[in-house]
Amino acid sequence: MTAIAPTDWDPRADAVQRDQIAAYDRLREQHGVAYSDMLQWSVFGHAELRRILLDPQRFSSAVSAHVAVPNGMDPPEHTAWRRLIEPYFAAQRVDALRPACERVAAQLLQGLQGCATLELAQRFALPFAVRIQCAFLGWPETLEGELSGWIAQHHRAVLAQDRAALAALGAQFEALVARLLAERRAHGAAPPQDDVMASLMQARVDGQPVSEQAIASIVRNWTVGEIGTIAAAVGILAEWLARHPGWQARLRAEPALQAEAIEEILRLHGPLVANRRVATCPVHLGGREVPAGGRITLHWTSALRDPRVFEEAGTFRLGRDPQDNLLYGAGIHVCPGAPLARMELHVALHAMLAAWADMALVAGDAPVPAHYPAMGFARLPLQVRWA
Numbered sequence: 001m002t003a004i005a006p007t008d009w010d011p012r013a014d015a016v017q018r019d020q021i022a023a024y025d026r027l028r029e030q031h032g033v034a035y036s037d038m039l040q041w042s043v044f045g046h047a048e049l050r051r052i053l054l055d056p057q058r059f060s061s062a063v064s065a066h067v068a069v070p071n072g073m074d075p076p077e078h079t080a081w082r083r084l085i086e087p088y089f090a091a092q093r094v095d096a097l098r099p100a101c102e103r104v105a106a107q108l109l110q111g112l113q114g115c116a117t118l119e120l121a122q123r124f125a126l127p128f129a130v131r132i133q134c135a136f137l138g139w140p141e142t143l144e145g146e147l148s149g150w151i152a153q154h155h156r157a158v159l160a161q162d163r164a165a166l167a168a169l170g171a172q173f174e175a176l177v178a179r180l181l182a183e184r185r186a187h188g189a190a191p192p193q194d195d196v197m198a199s200l201m202q203a204r205v206d207g208q209p210v211s212e213q214a215i216a217s218i219v220r221n222w223t224v225g226e227i228g229t230i231a232a233a234v235g236i237l238a239e240w241l242a243r244h245p246g247w248q249a250r251l252r253a254e255p256a257l258q259a260e261a262i263e264e265i266l267r268l269h270g271p272l273v274a275n276r277r278v279a280t281c282p283v284h285l286g287g288r289e290v291p292a293g294g295r296i297t298l299h300w301t302s303a304l305r306d307p308r309v310f311e312e313a314g315t316f317r318l319g320r321d322p323q324d325n326l327l328y329g330a331g332i333h334v335c336p337g338a339p340l341a342r343m344e345l346h347v348a349l350h351a352m353l354a355a356w357a358d359m360a361l362v363a364g365d366a367p368v369p370a371h372y373p374a375m376g377f378a379r380l381p382l383q384v385r386w387a
């Protein structure tokens with residue numbers, strides 16, 4: 001690929017991987033919009049990001065030749081598919097899943113019972129996200145290992161920009177979905193109302209049945225959307241609480257503050273690093289000239305900490321305007337899974353605060369940050385006192 005502008009930074013550099021939050025903060029202040037060979041135009045500022053989100057005509061989501069339902073689509077195609085998926089995240093469905101989430105959290109904590117120090121990222125956050133995704137999709141928990149392994153390989157392939165590996169992983173996921181659909185077909189009789197996969201098999205978009213490939217894409221989108229972000233978010237919440245013992249006590253005593261506290265902690269340390277767009281025409285963006293066809297990366301974690309929008313942006317503060325928090329995006333691609341994510345994170349936070357009278361970082365065993373395209377922590381040792 002020929003570079004279309006001089007390179008401002010290297011997204012794979014050690015200094016970036018060591019502390020992505022600090023690196024993206026620096027890039028936002030130095031450049032606003034920065035060019036790299038790997039990501040082309042990276043957008044770090046809140047105003048520029050919001051402008052892109054609200055203008056799908058100039059900033060298209062069709063960034064890949066592969067079908068990605070609905071995140072890789074533009075209107076009017078996007079509108080029809082979005083209408084299909086939104087009901088799966090309706091309040092009633094999310095509420096119905098809460099007891100299963102609580103059970104998953106309780107089982108995982110029971111497995112850790114009695115440990116005074118534990119590793120939270122792999123022993124609680126990741127299996128919590130994977131098992132709940134299985135519960136949501138009606139998949140057996142025996143898929144936990146396969147799904148965790150698939151996500152880890154997917155992250156490695158994205159970092160390495162390994163197209164062959166990404167294609168192979170796509171095929172592997174399609175084969176998994178085909179297997180699960182065949183199982184449902186073999187049952188013959190009308191599937192239970194709440195079986196997401198079976199219900200997608202019967203759905204129609206623009207009067208046409210949904211193909212197996214489209215179902216695989218929808219479910220893959222949900223799986224990548226859920227597992228990576230929820231696992232990262234649970235780790236981020238735990239690490240923040242471990243560093244703020246006063247807030248552990250306050251949130252335990254005032255559970256009504258928990259929902260807002262979660263959004264503010266995740267504003268400070270976003271669990272989702274980036275999404276992509278492509279410019280459909282030449283655009284002036286953050287002082288740069290992006291040509292038609294220019295690839296754009298939206299850096300959520302940086303926009304969420306932009307001091308032009310958030311006073312004392314690096315400080316935890318309740319009472320901020322929720323409209324400014326782009327944690328779940330904005331515009332037509334705003335996260336449809338947000339109600340599910342909020343419920344899951346609330347369950348996880350509540351379970352940790354109830355199980356442990358206090359939690360702290362372990363002296364001499366610091367958290368290990370996750371590498372792009374993951375956020376949060378690859379390893380999070382915690383010292384806990386059981387309640």
Ligand code: HEM
Nearest residue numbers: 070071222225226229233272275327328329333335337341
């Ligand atoms: C803390 C957890 C989560 C965060 C921070 C998050 C964040 C986001 C953001 C910022 C977007 C907008 C992307 C863009 O504009 O390109 C998005 C889109 C999306 N998210 Fe989430 N998400 C989370 C959890 C989930 C969950 C649990 C699901 C489903 C199970 C999900 C499914 C999706 C889908 C399907 C889209 C694409 C929507 C479209 O293109 O219309 N997300 N998410």
